[in-house]
Amino acid sequence: MESDVDAAEDRRIVPVADVPDRGTFRFEAVADGxxxxxxxxxxxxxxxxxxxxxxxxxxxxxxxLGALIxxxxxxxxxxxxxxxxxxxxxxxxxxRGRTLDPIDVVVRDGAxxxxxxxxxxxxRLD
Ligand code: FES
Numbered sequence: 001m002e003s004d005v006d007a008a009e010d011r012r013i014v015p016v017a018d019v020p021d022r023g024t025f026r027f028e029a030v031a032d033g034x035x036x037x038x039x040x041x042x043x044x045x046x047x048x049x050x051x052x053x054x055x056x057x058x059x060x061x062x063x064x065l066g067a068l069i070x071x072x073x074x075x076x077x078x079x080x081x082x083x084x085x086x087x088x089x090x091x092x093x094x095x096r097g098r099t100l101d102p103i104d105v106v107v108r109d110g111a112x113x114x115x116x117x118x119x120x121x122x123x124r125l126d
Contacts, residue, residue, distance in 0.1 A: 010121040011114040024066040026126050029119040038103045043085040046112050050101035055094040
């Protein structure tokens with residue numbers, strides 16, 4: 001049986017200091033053996049979104065090394081759509097008016113933890 005400590009470690013993604021100020025940090029979350037990729041970014045703490053553009057969901061927001069952050073917006077590399085970092089709302093580009101899929105995380109004791117009930121574990125990719 002998994003202890004609370006083990007369960008917490010399964011949900012620990014990365015030290016918060018590793019999340020860049022101007023960029024994103026990739027991670028993977030697992031639900032029922034299915035893996036999805038997410039990105040962490042700073043915004044009054046740390047927020048997370050699925051690494052998938054609402055314009056073309058098979059397209060990741062980045063080229064594999066983290067997405068570009070310009071001011072308070074994340075920029076999709078493919079067609080330049082811009083999303084507000086704080087809520088994922090697209091203000092410019094083909095998916096204008098749509099939002100990124102948020103993933104719940106929390107900063108605790110200097111680390112970022114997955115709190116989204118859809119997933120049972122997470123791990124860093126970068
Ligand atoms: S795939 Fe992201 S803007 Fe087109």
